[in-house]
Amino acid sequence: MKHVFGPISSKRLGQSLGVDLLPSKSCTWNCIYCQLGRTKQFVSERSEFYPKEEIVEEILQAVEAQKGIDWITFVGSGETTLYKGIGWIVRELKRSTAIPVAVITNGSLLHLPEVREELLETDAVLPSLNAGSEALFDRIDRPAPGFTFQQHIEGLRRFRQEYSGKLWVEVMLIAGLNDTDEALADLADVLADIRPDTVHLVLPTRPAAEGSVSMPDGDRIRRAVFILSKAAPVVHPAKGEMELGSTENLLETVTRIAVRHPLQERELEAALGKLFPGGQPRVQEEMASMFSTGRFEKVCQGGELYWVIKS
Ligand code: SF4
Structure with a gap:
């Protein structure tokens, strides 16, 4: 098979059959975290590559050959929507199978009405x-030159207005760059819009185009979840699970985190629960007992309850 791979098991999309529409690597961006390495030559023109x-x-x-596929997912060697005719493919699939269709994209071409139109019949x-x-x-x-932040945001905003499927925005969290409180607050504002x-x-988690890219620690991940959940419910990675260490000085441990x-x-x-299994x-x-100390208060944000230190 030239274009199809998997299915691969995905936390978000279950058993996901991958479809790659592009020659490697065809992209409008050159992300520092890209798993495909640096973009040697930008591709900005849409084309029916195959x-x-x-x-x-x-x-x-x-x-037909593989049962139990939960999603057909367009993803692969660059920016998916560079493929001109993705909408035709989605429509053909919709005529032949009930499996939902997802598109993973950097969103850089959503400012183009024809790209938004081609994605309208997808499920996510x-x-x-x-x-x-x-x-x-x-x-x-x-x-690539000519692709601006404002254009990107406007494309996303317009797409949301026109699209009735699931819009799941992906945020790659990178230590020291977009995991600061200031960067996260800016991001939350844009997401709310x-x-x-x-x-x-x-x-x-995987080797990136630039060696300087590193994982944020669990604290920053939880902080990101808290700040971004002002804009929308946040699905966050298991890697950010909280560890309390041991049962000793639990109140102090929890207080230090909450600070x-x-x-x-x-x-x-x-x-x-991990410290007191089955209990x-x-x-x-x-x-x-911890809450009764009066150190904490509860606030509700994004449908989740949080403990915060009383000011
Ligand atoms: S948008 Fe995706 S494929 Fe393109 S450079 Fe960024 S991570 Fe790589």
Whole structure:
């Protein structure tokens, strides 16, 4: 198979059959975190890189041969929407299979009406948004000349207005760049304007184009979840799970964390559950005891309860 790979198991999309529409690497951006290495030559013009009939045939063969596919996902060797005719492919799939279709994209071409139109019949679109300011956008995504931050945001905003499927915005969180409080607040403002269904935090877990890219620590991930959830519910990576270490000085441990960022009550409960396995009543007892000290108050944000230090 030339265009189809998998299915691969994905946290967000279950058993996901991947479809790559592009020759490697064809992209409008040159992200510092890219797993495909640096973009040697930008591609900005859309094209039907391979015959669309050939691609549809391959997908349908794979769907026929492999049971249990949850999503057909367009993703691959660059910016997916550079493929001119993706809308035709989606329509053909919709005529032949009930499996939902997702598109992973950097979103850089959504300012073009014809690109937005081609994605309308998909079930989910997962565009990137890694920065809430032009300066950070340029540092992280390093777009081709002519692609601007404002154009990117406007494309996302317009797409949201026209699209009734799931809009799941992906944020790649990078230590020291977009994981600061200021950068996250800017990002939350922009996201609130776009109104995605959810925000998916992703981490640079794989080798990146630039060696300087590194993972944020658990504290920064939790801080990001808290700040971005002002804009939309945040789906965050398991790598950010909270660890409390040991049962000794639990109140102090929890207080130290809460001083740095609000603690999601659900996460606290899960972390305590690891220390007191099988002891849910004990976990509740510990939480009640800590809360009764009067150090914390509860705030609700994005449908989640957080413990914050009383000012
Ligand atoms: S948009 Fe995707 S493919 Fe393009 S450079 Fe960034 S990470 Fe790589």
